[in-house]
Amino acid sequence: MKGYRKYFTKKIVWFLITLVAAVILNFVLPRMMPGDPVAIIVGRVAAGVNDSSSTQAIYESYQRDFGLDKPVIQQFFIYVKNLFQGNFGKSFSRYPTPVSDIIKSALPWTIGLQFPAIITGWILGNILGALAAYIRKGFDKVLMPVTLFLGGFPAFGMAVILLSVFAINLGMLPVQGGYPAGMIPSFSWTFFTGIIKHYHLPFWSIVLISIGGQSLGMRSMSIYELNADYVKYSRYMGIKDRKIVGYVFRNAMLPQITGLALSIGTMIGGALVAEIIFSYPGLGTTLLRGIRESDYPLIGASTLIITIMVLVTVFLLDIIYGLIDPRVKAAQYE
Amino acid sequence: MKNTLRQVFRSGKFVTGFVIFSAILLLAVIYPIISPGNPLQMIGLNSFIKPGTYVSVYDSLNTQRTYTFKLPGAAEKRIDSKLSNEDRLNIKDYLLRFGLPEEAVDIEQTHDLLALWWNNYDPELRLGSTIAENRYFARLDDKLAGIFESEDIEVGELDPDTGEYVRKKMVTETDYVNVSDVANVIRLPLGTDNFGRDTFRELVSAIGTSLQIGLIAGTVATLIGLLLGLLAGYLGGVADDIIMFFSNLFTVIPGFVLLILIAYSIDQSQRGVTTVAIVIGLTSWVWTTRSVRAQVISLRSRDHVNLSKLSGHSLPRLIITDILPYIASYVVMAFILQISSGILAEAGLSMLGLGPKTTDTATLGLMMDWAMRYTAHISGAWWAYYPVVLVIALVSFSLNLMNTGLDQIFNPQLRD
Amino acid sequence: MGKVILEVNHLSTKYITRFGEGVYAVNDVSFKVEEGRSLGIAGESGCGKSTLALSLMGYYFAPLHYIKGDIIIDGSNISNRHPDDVRKNVLGNEIAYIPQAAMNALNPTQRIIRFIEDVIRAHNPKATKGDIYDLARERFEILNLPADTLQKHAVELSGGMKQRTVIAVSTILSPKILIADEPSSALDVTSQKMVIKMIHDLMELGYIKSMIFITHELPLLYNVTDDIMVMYAGQIVERGSADQMIFDPLHPYSKGLMGSIIVPEDGTRDVKLTAIPGTPPNLKKPPDGCRFAPRCKYVKPQCKTASVPFEELCDGRGSRCIIPETELREAYRNEQ
Secondary structure, three states: HHHHHHHHHHHHHHHHHHHHHHHHHHHHHHHHOOOOOOHHHHHHHHHHHHHHHHHHHHHHHHHHHHHHOOOHHHHHHHHHHHHHOOEEEOOOOOOOOOOHHOOOOOOOOHHHHHHHHHHHHHHHHHHHHHHHHHOOOOHHHHHHHHOOOOOOOOOHHHHHHHHHEEEEEEEEOOOOOOOOOOOOOOOOOHHHHHHHHHHHHHHHHHHHHHHHHHHHHHHHHHHHHOOOHHHHHHOOOOHHHHHHHHHHHHHHHHHHHHHHHHHHHHHHHHHHHHHHHHHOOOHHHHHHHHHHHOOOOHHHHHHHHHHHHHHHHHHHHHHHHHHHHHHHHHHOOO | HHHHHHHHOOOOOEEEHHHHHHHHHHHHHHHHHHHHOOOOOOOOOOOOOOEEEEEOOHHHHHHOOOOOOOOOOOOHHHHHHHHHHHHHHHHHHHHHHHHHHHHHHHOOHHHHHHHHHHHHHHHHOOOOOOOOHHHHHHHHHHHHHHHHOOEEEEEEEEEOHHHHHHHHEOOOOEEOOOHHHHHOOOEOOOOOOEEEHHHHHHHHHHHHHHHHHOOOOOOOHHHHHHHHHHHHHHHOHHHHHHHHHHHHHHHHHHHHHHHHHHHHHHHHHOHHHHHHHHHHHOOOOOOHHHHHOOOOOOHHHHHHHHHHHHOOOOHHHHHHHHHHHHHHHHHHHHHHHHHHHHHHHHHHHHHOOOOOOOOOOOOOHHHHHHHHHHOOHHHHHHHHHHHHHHHHHHHHHHHHHHHHHHHHHHOOHHHO | OOOOEEEEEEEEEEEEEEOOOOEEEEEEEEEEEOOOOEEEEEOOOOOOOOHHHHHHHOOOOOOEEEEEEEEOOOEEEOOOOOHHHHHHHOOOOEEEEEEHHHHHHHOOOOEHHHHHHHHHHHOOOOOOHHHHHHHHHHHHHHHOEEEEEHHHHHHHHOHHHHHHHHHHHHHHOOOOOOEEEEOOOOOOHHHHHHHHHHHHHHHOOOOOOOEEEEOOOHHHHHHHHOOOOEEEEOOEEEEEEHHHHHOOOHHHHHHHHHHHHOOOOHHHHOOOOOHHHHHOOOOOOOOOOOOOOOHOOOOOOOHHOOOOOEOOOOOOOOOOHHHHHHHHHHHHHHHO
């Protein structure tokens, strides 16, 4: 039990440290550039809006909320205080909608799309990788280059290919959006089937990419485990091969959880860009809109939420891994 | 060294990756030489012109020589291309009303379709349900009758003095011109993009630029990673703790978020190709640092390093002669992966609208961004984005393949 | 003469590599082990002793292949039985194995008791959890392992505990013969002695009837086994009782092996250590004639061409050398 407590304490402390670092970076990076870019960026909004009096109003309210005229340290504390209140300021491009409202409506779409897709891809990738390692021969010869190709494939590329084939050419599935255009989100059956229809393409494009990334790692992990001494010993103790494959699969898969934790940041990044292709109403599309419309508060909030999403996922994966892999517990005794 | 190279080139995976990569690289280097010109020149005034060879209509009329060919299927082909799909469907509609079975009417077979029409059309029958429809069928019959009439075309020129058309030339059905006789021929293997730019030429130049980005980003990341990894691994202690703290931090804080923040904060006018490449490099040194550090730690206590230390060799010499050669393979592998992830990062960044702000170079990411902004994927202009996706995938596939090949050579555990 | 527990006749097995090359790792090996007795097998690494251990199990998977010969355990020939029959009814039940790397022989992520359940159910699917637990606890007690070890994962055990756990698991079905393949090479000398003592205790308690002990450290065999067999290049070169083999080796290779170790006895401090020059032959292309000839001090011209049979001498002794016994003894005497 002591080993577990040590492990979890370590993980929680680390999670908090990364969280603080992420907030600091999100605050500091835009302000570190020469000539206070936040001021410039806020100024940029003037170029887009013709009505000069409303521009002035937007600018002033932002300055007031975030204390841009005060020293940087003070600005930081105002920033943190605002964060705790869930206040990211008001959107420039859709003034006076609070940014938190926009994020709140986008976040469920991203979470609902990406996590099931990444987990499905992870599971399928692991199964394929294990099979490739176990069967070898022809299966491996074909699967290996295919997954290598998929693994290096950009997520948006997969998205655009699936889109053009299944939505444009075959007309099987809708082209864009997260739900049927013109429909008002509600808890009705037709709306739900509409969501499912729009879900397919973004979902499968992320799944295919994740399969590519995961199965290679699983394959080498399984090959390594298949050569382990316990496999030989179990065989000579008369245990059936099928059962031994189960041991190997479990042992190879557990480190893959850590592998997922390490690659989840990149995967989510890729998937956000894939969202854009489908104009899926998630964070990726929101971020894109923020960038195109020079909506600084929206960009800052999106990047922060994405980072927090990644950090929480990594933390949860670490916890799950700690709970199910006894090797972690043992490592803490050393 | 020679031995290692020989071993590397015996790996099937490495060689395949190397060949694909070299082919792409050669294309980017050689094509601009054999076909010089500005890749971003907007030659077409329409957007998304489809792939093919275009001949100036004006010049083809003015060519010195015309050739006469009598091809057996020429007339049929001409009719085939003239009969619109709508007309075909209307003919079918009439024939079905007339009572022909559905399977007897094939709208693809122009010859048979017309024969059926002429055999069965009778204006007296009035098969249309309205007067307007009957009139329409009559008009259709007239049009079809005209289809076989002589196709000779008279070319006239407006006389500026009299204001009358003067006959200049007769173009008959059997007249042909040789494409090489025409002064202005444009070959667009991949059509044009939304701005009317030659997509193929643009793509080739984008490959070059993107490879540059990958190379710069990879170099920056590898140099930083190598330096930090060496410091952390060799010095140990506090230096190691600090460096490892930051690399652990940037392992979990996603690099692309930093990339977005930095790219957005840079003054737009300065966000050129090189700047973007350097920024990408600055956010992706973590893995190199980790793997170099791990290698250096295992090397630090080896005999040859200790011996060198005892002989009083200076630190730079020790690193160059006793450490670098042993970690070279890992560094090269990390570098290869950095190139490919740099190219992918640029593409993702550009699709978010944060790519290089430039009007005089194309990158693979920018091409993709333009194609998406002008909805090439919805209007079916596949040539504007499929080749880009394919090239990105091939570059990253070939680099990954090379990396896997090297990995199997240097980590024998993974060998088949 | 006790009852013969294991009889091996002309056993040959082969490694077939991915490229289709075959290597005879065990070449025409015959011997017997009687009830209550132990046999030591010694030889340099790569001589085929570990492969012989695996070949004796009668259960083959790539790259090891059975070629010919009989393995008779307590009167029943297992070499011509179906692999699944062997797996279910012979492995663990009749013949069991302690692998070389006992440290890594346990699945790191499985609780010990789960593994024991898997082992027992592989042979007796109807065994109940309660019975298995009782049996495991009884055996663990004999081997001085705390009962809570059963609930632990292999990664949580120390090296010595893992070692004992593997012995307990290997013998849980009371096999007639136990093959221990250098189970102690990774441990220090005290642990080695403990391991050997434990196996002896198990034999005295009747949980195992006889055992084969494989090692490259000859002093261990002197303390442990009743008989010794020396292997070279996949063949048996000499066989005899432990006393004979250690104090009066006949074959030049055994002689050389004895010369390269120290027998813990009076006067051994003055004995000069002499290693055998050269390396064992490549088994892909073994030399014609006597396989030891290229390294033999006493080699004669005919050694390199004539085929050398294994000859039985008196008292269950045997040797594979064409040089007459008297001549060899003469040569050994002159050396001293």
